[in-house]
Amino acid sequence: MLKVDNLTKVFNKNTINEKKALDQVSLHLSPGDFVTIIGSNGAGKSSLMNAVAGVFIPDSGEVVIDGINITNWAPHKRAGLISRVFQDPMSGTAASMTIEENLIMALKRGKKRSLRWALNKSKREYFCSELEKLGLGLENRLTTKVKLLSGGQRQALTLLMATLEEPKLLLLDEHTAALDPKTADKVIELTCRVAESSQLTTMMITHNLEQALSCGNRTIMMHEGRIILDIKGTERSNMTISRLLEMFNKASGVQMNNDRMMLAGTL
Amino acid sequence: MFSLKIAQGTLELGLMYAIMVLGVYLTFRVLNYADLTVEGSFTMGAATAAVLIINGTNPWLATLIAFFAGTIAGVFTGIFHTKFKITALLSGILTMTALYSINLRIMGKANISLLKTRTIFTDFQSLPFINADYAILLLSFITVFILGLLVYLFLNTEIGLALRATGDNELMIRSQGVNTDIMKILGLALSNGLVAFSGSYVAQKQLFADASMGIGMIVAGLASVIIGEVLIGTSSIGRAVIAVICGGIIYRFIIAIVLQLGLEATDLKLLTAIIVLIALVSPSIKSKVTALNPSGKVREE
Numbered sequence: 001m002l003k004v005d006n007l008t009k010v011f012n013k014n015t016i017n018e019k020k021a022l023d024q025v026s027l028h029l030s031p032g033d034f035v036t037i038i039g040s041n042g043a044g045k046s047s048l049m050n051a052v053a054g055v056f057i058p059d060s061g062e063v064v065i066d067g068i069n070i071t072n073w074a075p076h077k078r079a080g081l082i083s084r085v086f087q088d089p090m091s092g093t094a095a096s097m098t099i100e101e102n103l104i105m106a107l108k109r110g111k112k113r114s115l116r117w118a119l120n121k122s123k124r125e126y127f128c129s130e131l132e133k134l135g136l137g138l139e140n141r142l143t144t145k146v147k148l149l150s151g152g153q154r155q156a157l158t159l160l161m162a163t164l165e166e167p168k169l170l171l172l173d174e175h176t177a178a179l180d181p182k183t184a185d186k187v188i189e190l191t192c193r194v195a196e197s198s199q200l201t202t203m204m205i206t207h208n209l210e211q212a213l214s215c216g217n218r219t220i221m222m223h224e225g226r227i228i229l230d231i232k233g234t235e236r237s238n239m240t241i242s243r244l245l246e247m248f249n250k251a252s253g254v255q256m257n258n259d260r261m262m263l264a265g266t267l
Numbered sequence: 268m269f270s271l272k273i274a275q276g277t278l279e280l281g282l283m284y285a286i287m288v289l290g291v292y293l294t295f296r297v298l299n300y301a302d303l304t305v306e307g308s309f310t311m312g313a314a315t316a317a318v319l320i321i322n323g324t325n326p327w328l329a330t331l332i333a334f335f336a337g338t339i340a341g342v343f344t345g346i347f348h349t350k351f352k353i354t355a356l357l358s359g360i361l362t363m364t365a366l367y368s369i370n371l372r373i374m375g376k377a378n379i380s381l382l383k384t385r386t387i388f389t390d391f392q393s394l395p396f397i398n399a400d401y402a403i404l405l406l407s408f409i410t411v412f413i414l415g416l417l418v419y420l421f422l423n424t425e426i427g428l429a430l431r432a433t434g435d436n437e438l439m440i441r442s443q444g445v446n447t448d449i450m451k452i453l454g455l456a457l458s459n460g461l462v463a464f465s466g467s468y469v470a471q472k473q474l475f476a477d478a479s480m481g482i483g484m485i486v487a488g489l490a491s492v493i494i495g496e497v498l499i500g501t502s503s504i505g506r507a508v509i510a511v512i513c514g515g516i517i518y519r520f521i522i523a524i525v526l527q528l529g530l531e532a533t534d535l536k537l538l539t540a541i542i543v544l545i546a547l548v549s550p551s552i553k554s555k556v557t558a559l560n561p562s563g564k565v566r567e568e
C-alpha cells in the first residue's frame with residue numbers, strides 16, 4: 001500500500017543551521033494498517049508526513065502508493081490519494097464558509113471541479129447522516145459558518161472531511177494536541193472508530209503514549225530522523241508504557257534523559 | 268438642486284460602476300487580494316471598446332472584446348503573483364503601469380470621442396417599445412442584474428467554492444486537491460474582465476475614452492464594497508453580491524451630492540480616500556461601541 005524507501009531530507013544544507021530531518025527512513029504499510037508514530041520533539045515525525053504528503057521533495061528516496069511513485073508530485077495532485085488532519089483546528093476548514101460548503105469541497109477531494117451548482121438535497125441528506133454519527137449535533141447546523149464552531153467541533157468536522165471521500169492514506173499530525181483532554185479523547189475515539197470501520201490505512205503522530213498503544217495495530221518510534229523502534233502483533237499487545245520508555249532509552253542510547261522526561265511528561 | 272435628471276444620470280453611472288465593484292469584490296473580498304490592476308483594466312476596457320467602435324466594429328462585440336481584454340490583464344497579474352512570487356500589491360502595480368502605455372498604444376492618442384457614433388445604447392434605444400429617455404438606465408439595469416446573478420451562481424458552483432476557499436484557507440483547499448495558483452489567476456481574470464466591461468459601458472455613456480479614466484478606480488471600488496457591506500451586510504453570498512452592487516450605486520450618489528454642494532471635481536479622490544479610511548476604521552469603532560454596551564447583540568459578520 002504505502003512504501004517509503006530510504007527517504008532523506010536535510011534542511012538548510014551547508015549552512016550553520018543544517019539539520020537532517022529524515023535519515024534513510026523506510027516504512028512499508030499494508031492496506032488497513034494503522035500506525036502510530038511517537039518520538040521526541042524534532043525527531044522527524046512531521047517531516048516524514050510532509051514528505052509523504054508532498055509538502056517538500058526529499059533529497060533522496062521515494063514514496064510509492066499502490067505502486068504509483070508519487071515522490072515528485074505536487075501536494076494538490078496527491079489529494080486524490082491522501083488526506084490530512086493538522087494539529088491546528090483552524091487549518092483544516094474554511095472559516096467563512098458553512099459546514100455544508102466545507103463538506104462539499106471535501107467530497108470533491110482530488111476530483112475535477114465543474115461549473116455545476118455545488119449543493120443539492122441528496123448531498124445535504126448524506127451530510128446530515130454523516131454528521132449525526134459524530135454525535136455533536138452538527139447535523140442541525142449545516143448552514144452555520146465554521147468560524148462559529150469550537151476547536152473540538154472544527155477538528156471533528158475536519159476528520160469527517162478527511163474521510164468522507166475515502167483516501168488511500170489518512171495522515172494525522174497530533175490532531176488532538178490543541179484540544180482540551182475531554183474533547184481530545186472524544187476525537188481520538190472517533191478517529192479509531194472511523195479508521196476501523198472503513199479499514200483506512202492511517203499514520204497518526206501522537207505525544208500520548210497511551211494513545212499510541214491503544215489505537216491502531218502498529219507503533220513506530222522516531223529519533224534523529226530515523227525509525228528506532230517498530231512494534232506490532234503480540235509484541236505490541238504485551239507492551240506497557242513503562243517498557244516502551246525503557247526500549248526508547250535503550251535504542252536511542254543512554255544520553256536521552258531529556259527526551260525521556262519529555263515523553264514521560266506528556267502522560 | 269438635485270434634479271430628477273441628475274438623479275437619473277447618477278443612477279445610470281452608478282449601475283455601470285457597480286459592474287466594476289462586482290469585480291473588485293471578487294478579488295478584494297472573495298480572494299482576499301488587493302488588486303491594483305483595476306486602475307489600468309478599467310481604462311483598457313474603455314479604450315478597447317472605443318477604438319473598435321470608431322473603426323466600425325459592432326458595439327456589442329466591441330463591449331464583449333473589452334471584457335476579454337480585461338481578463339488578459341488579470342491573467343498577467345495572476346502569473347506575476349503566483350509563478351514569479353511577486354507580492355499581490357506589486358503584481359497589480361506592475362500590470363497597471365504597463366497598461367498605461369498599452370492603453371495609449373491602443374487608442375493612439377490620449378482620448379477618443381464617441382460623439383455621433385453608434386453605441387450599445389443607441390442600438391438599444393432604437394429597439395421597439397424602448398423609451399429613449401430610459402434606454403441607458405434600462406440597459407444598465409439589465410446588465411447589472413444579469414452579471415450580479417452570474418457572479419452569485421458562479422460563487423455557488425464547485426469551482427466557485429474552490430475560489431472562495433482559496434481566499435479563506437489556502438492550505439486547506441490545496442489539500443483538497445485544488446491548484447490555488449490557477450484559482451487566483453481565474454479570480455483575477457474574471458475580476459478585471461468585469462472592470463474592463465464596466466469601463467466600456469462608461470465610455471459609451473460619456474461618449475469618450477480617456478487614458479486616465481481609471482485613476483482612483485481601486486479606491487472607489489473599495490469604498491463601494493465597504494459602503495454596501497456596512498449598509499446591507501454579508502451574511503450570505505447572495506446578500507453580499509446585492510450589497511456591493513448597491514454600494515457602487517450609493518457611492519456614485521454620494522459623489523454627485525457633494526459635487527452639487529459645490530465641491531471641486533478635482534477634490535473627489537481626496538474625499539474617496541477619506542471615505543475608505545473612515546470605513547476601514549469604523550468596524551473597530553463599532554466593535555468598541557458594542558463591547559461597551561452589554562445588551563448589544565453581536566451580529567453575525
Ligand SMILES: Nc1ncnc2c1ncn2[C@@H]1O[C@H](COP(=O)(O)OP(=O)(O)O)[C@@H](O)[C@H]1O
Pocket residue numbers: 011012019020021039040041042043044045046047048
Ligand atoms: N521547513 C523546515 N525548515 C527547516 N528545518 C525544518 C523544517 N521542517 C522541520 N525542520 C527541522 O527538522 C527537524 C525535524 O522536525 P519535525 O519533523 O517537525 O519534528 P517532529 O514533528 O518529530 O517534532 C527539526 O529539527 C526541525 O527544526
Ligand SMILES: [Mg+2]
Pocket residue numbers: 045046047
Ligand atoms: Mg511535529
